[in-house]
Amino acid sequence: MTRALVTGAGGFVGRHLCAHLRAEGDVVIGTDRTVDDVDITDFDSFSSLVEGSEPDVIYHLAGFSDVGESWSRPEAAMFANVIGTQTVLRAAAGAGVARVLTVTSADVYGSVGPDHQPIAETAPLRPESPYAASKAAAEMVAIQAWLGHGLPVVRARAFNHAGPGQRTGFVIPALVDRVLAATAEAASTVAVGDVSSTRDFTDVRDVVRAYRLLGHHGAAGEAYNVCSGTEISIGDVLDMVIAACGAHITPVVDPLLLRPVDVPRRVGDNTKLRQATDWTPSFSLTDTLNAVVDERRGREPVSDTPAYGEH
Numbered sequence: 001m002t003r004a005l006v007t008g009a010g011g012f013v014g015r016h017l018c019a020h021l022r023a024e025g026d027v028v029i030g031t032d033r034t035v036d037d038v039d040i041t042d043f044d045s046f047s048s049l050v051e052g053s054e055p056d057v058i059y060h061l062a063g064f065s066d067v068g069e070s071w072s073r074p075e076a077a078m079f080a081n082v083i084g085t086q087t088v089l090r091a092a093a094g095a096g097v098a099r100v101l102t103v104t105s106a107d108v109y110g111s112v113g114p115d116h117q118p119i120a121e122t123a124p125l126r127p128e129s130p131y132a133a134s135k136a137a138a139e140m141v142a143i144q145a146w147l148g149h150g151l152p153v154v155r156a157r158a159f160n161h162a163g164p165g166q167r168t169g170f171v172i173p174a175l176v177d178r179v180l181a182a183t184a185e186a187a188s189t190v191a192v193g194d195v196s197s198t199r200d201f202t203d204v205r206d207v208v209r210a211y212r213l214l215g216h217h218g219a220a221g222e223a224y225n226v227c228s229g230t231e232i233s234i235g236d237v238l239d240m241v242i243a244a245c246g247a248h249i250t251p252v253v254d255p256l257l258l259r260p261v262d263v264p265r266r267v268g269d270n271t272k273l274r275q276a277t278d279w280t281p282s283f284s285l286t287d288t289l290n291a292v293v294d295e296r297r298g299r300e301p302v303s304d305t306p307a308y309g310e311h
Helices: 012-023 043-053 074-095 130-149 171-184 204-217 234-245 271-277 285-296
Strands: 003-007 027-031 057-060 099-105 153-158 189-192 223-226 250-253
Touching: 003 012, 003 043, 012 027, 012 204, 043 074, 057 074, 057 204, 074 099, 074 130, 099 130, 099 204, 130 153, 153 204, 171 189, 171 234, 171 285, 189 234, 204 223, 204 271, 223 271, 234 285
Parallel strands: 003 027, 003 057, 057 099, 099 153, 153 223, 189 250
Antiparallel strands: none
């Protein structure tokens, strides 16, 4: 029986991860920035939590995760993602935790040329947004914890993922909410941002399976892409959303929805993850979109406010 502590347990992926861990028979100790007044940037508080709960593995998901918001709040992104990671790893090392999985992001790769797609873990880190820079810096903190303290840290570089419970600030729930709202208003158009870029989407239920497997079988000090390995344009995703919603509307680009910098293409290579854990995705993108549409029909969108614990 494994005792698991999850930071960001109240967030989108955290809730799915906790459910998966319990289904696998693990004992879950959950925390985010507010539960029990434990702050991941407060070493004394977090260290006390770790020492008192005696986890075998820590899954570190808590952090600032809104890419767009990071442009106006770069200090907040850096503080949460770098100082928060430093605190978690320092506390884990002091308590002798056997394993830590820290979640970063494929955004650390930045724009990668067509000759280097799909992206492997050996690609250089070239962050383009403040959020990506904070995640790249958090990776350096994790590497130092392994090399300097011998703490067995595994890094999971998450590509785009989606599923029930995700905030509107992320692409798939944002598209679903806009299409459903336009349909409810009998509108003929729906406002969108740049839909020409391509991404690699994985269902959150597959993502959390990968996290648990890496928590048990990933090699200390290593980074692993968590991705489907399949590329699709946002425009094609939008078409699938419109079909899933049963809508008949035309997308129109709204300049206010365009980001200062948007990576044109990103698809990951998950070979390393598959070889280490035998993981394969179980859910198709159609499965994911149908689940999101079903969940979001008839309710208010989840707040776009950036939050801790929302990876």
